Amino acid sequence: MEQNPRPKTILETCGEEITRIVTPVSICMLSVVILVSVLNRGSSLDDGLEFASMATMAYSESSSDSIWDKLKGALLNSLVFVAVVTAATFLMVLLFYLKCTKFLKYYMAFSSLLVLGFMGGEIAIFLIKASSFPIDCFTFAVALYNFTVVGVMAVFMSRMAIFITQAYLVVIGVLVAYWFTLLPEWTTWGLLVAMSLYDLAAVLLPGGPLRLLVELAMDRDEDIPALVYEARPVISDAGLGDGVVRRRVWREGRGDFDENQRLRSDRVPDSSLRSYLYGESESERNIVDAENGRALGGDSELAAPLMQHINIRMNSLENAASSDNLALEGIGLGSSGAIKLGLGDFIFYSVLVGRAAMYDFMTVYACYLAVIAGLVLQKTDNCGMAMHRLKFQYGMEQSNLRKLRVKTVELLLALRVPLRR
Amino acid sequence: MDDDSRAALSNLHPVAGAGNLLPTTDEASSSTGRSVRIEWPTIDGPLGLSHEESLTYARRFFKLGFLFLPFLWAVSCFYFWPVLRHPHSHQSHPRLRRYLVGSAIGFLLFTTVLSSWALTFVVGGERLFGHVWGELVMYNVAEKYGLAGWI
Numbered sequence: 001m002e003q004n005p006r007p008k009t010i011l012e013t014c015g016e017e018i019t020r021i022v023t024p025v026s027i028c029m030l031s032v033v034i035l036v037s038v039l040n041r042g043s044s045l046d047d048g049l050e051f052a053s054m055a056t057m058a059y060s061e062s063s064s065d066s067i068w069d070k071l072k073g074a075l076l077n078s079l080v081f082v083a084v085v086t087a088a089t090f091l092m093v094l095l096f097y098l099k100c101t102k103f104l105k106y107y108m109a110f111s112s113l114l115v116l117g118f119m120g121g122e123i124a125i126f127l128i129k130a131s132s133f134p135i136d137c138f139t140f141a142v143a144l145y146n147f148t149v150v151g152v153m154a155v156f157m158s159r160m161a162i163f164i165t166q167a168y169l170v171v172i173g174v175l176v177a178y179w180f181t182l183l184p185e186w187t188t189w190g191l192l193v194a195m196s197l198y199d200l201a202a203v204l205l206p207g208g209p210l211r212l213l214v215e216l217a218m219d220r221d222e223d224i225p226a227l228v229y230e231a232r233p234v235i236s237d238a239g240l241g242d243g244v245v246r247r248r249v250w251r252e253g254r255g256d257f258d259e260n261q262r263l264r265s266d267r268v269p270d271s272s273l274r275s276y277l278y279g280e281s282e283s284e285r286n287i288v289d290a291e292n293g294r295a296l297g298g299d300s301e302l303a304a305p306l307m308q309h310i311n312i313r314m315n316s317l318e319n320a321a322s323s324d325n326l327a328l329e330g331i332g333l334g335s336s337g338a339i340k341l342g343l344g345d346f347i348f349y350s351v352l353v354g355r356a357a358m359y360d361f362m363t364v365y366a367c368y369l370a371v372i373a374g375l376v377l378q379k380t381d382n383c384g385m386a387m388h389r390l391k392f393q394y395g396m397e398q399s400n401l402r403k404l405r406v407k408t409v410e411l412l413l414a415l416r417v418p419l420r421r
Numbered sequence: 422m423d424d425d426s427r428a429a430l431s432n433l434h435p436v437a438g439a440g441n442l443l444p445t446t447d448e449a450s451s452s453t454g455r456s457v458r459i460e461w462p463t464i465d466g467p468l469g470l471s472h473e474e475s476l477t478y479a480r481r482f483f484k485l486g487f488l489f490l491p492f493l494w495a496v497s498c499f500y501f502w503p504v505l506r507h508p509h510s511h512q513s514h515p516r517l518r519r520y521l522v523g524s525a526i527g528f529l530l531f532t533t534v535l536s537s538w539a540l541t542f543v544v545g546g547e548r549l550f551g552h553v554w555g556e557l558v559m560y561n562v563a564e565k566y567g568l569a570g571w572i
Contacts, residue, residue, distance in 0.1 A: 125563045134546070136557045139539045146492035153493070159478065161500040162465050232468065 177350030
């Protein structure tokens, strides 16, 4: 480990953070494009397959219908889908309100089991059929079982290597996105538009379920159980003079008091800036969590990303942190919270790009560029705002720290504690 | 006064109070030359588990792996790679290492058995198995039970 690394510039830190989120999104999109081109299903030419699912309950599209019929059918399908998703989200709000968080967690684990096990198995079978790979059923069963169980554990049950967790989240995104590309064409486009509008409504309107969910979570200082991709935080120990690497906590929920009480106390003296940022990314995360707090396995989230900054508890966090801040070693400048992106965004972008892959690769490229540009701009904006607050906060914190340091030294002297041996 | 002062200091400083998270002086590694002192038992470094939690998790992974989950053993070895890699360091955790070595051995055994069976199946083919091969291969099984159609 480096003792005194060159302090990273804001640009480098931001850039690295953005790269760490753009990479998995790109991998997800690429995988869906590959799957779509290899399996070549659901193209507008191939309408012989009966694809009955929840999303096509109201109307099954066929190529013989006129454009107007298709449009009406797509609209109907989208409305039905949005209605089901709204109902599911309200149910989730109710359960969260009644503090059935454990039940929600188990339900999420169950739905990721379904996605990984059943959808993963199906897609694997498609691939095996397409390539005539001579694997036998026992090996396949064992492999699928392993893959699924470890996936569920990685995502929901226990702490596991960050790489494994991230990989499994991307895989879940790929599988659900591929499933969505199997829908008929007009229905897919209708769904994408409808889900974007629904998301706007659900988050912004005062009665919207996502807003309620976020407010509940904020009031109780709890985590919504949800599928959120978290990149590794960019650790820069510029401010730590003697090379002490403090233990950061990854994916640390704010509400897990029993096991994490000690860990929270580890985290706080790290920097009040960082907890400030954590507060901010918690707010983002709560929004994004809310978007993805809905159940998977059919009612999947095709949410357009809405990174709003709700200034929750900024002041309370700041006060608590500065009073706890006995960081004698100084603040870790530039150490920021992890950057997060909801899995719904992954799925949304991948469905878009996957659909485009059914036409032409130039379309794919254009869509990809548009998505990446939007994502980078959004994240840079977040980053910039965070850094701006950081700088402002840093100035204030320096003076606070100096006062605290003086006070601590005085206290220790008063207790006749020798400071140095 | 020594203990009191340290206790007072650790009470004031939450990080220092958290036991072995601060690096202590490196007596062991300086004497044993090349051996590295493991600071963090997991591959995630400071973002991973602490030393105490690692034991719990390693034990859990080891025990769960017996449910036909060699992948879990592999993941466990991957996760605690620093402990596996540096057996003679300052905080070498003999108990943790035992679970890890067990996981590694289990994974290798299971994989050998499974891959030998799979390779026999692929290479042997019809000549070795006769008509049973057609009944065991996955794509036929999927056709027979209609597994590919109910997405």
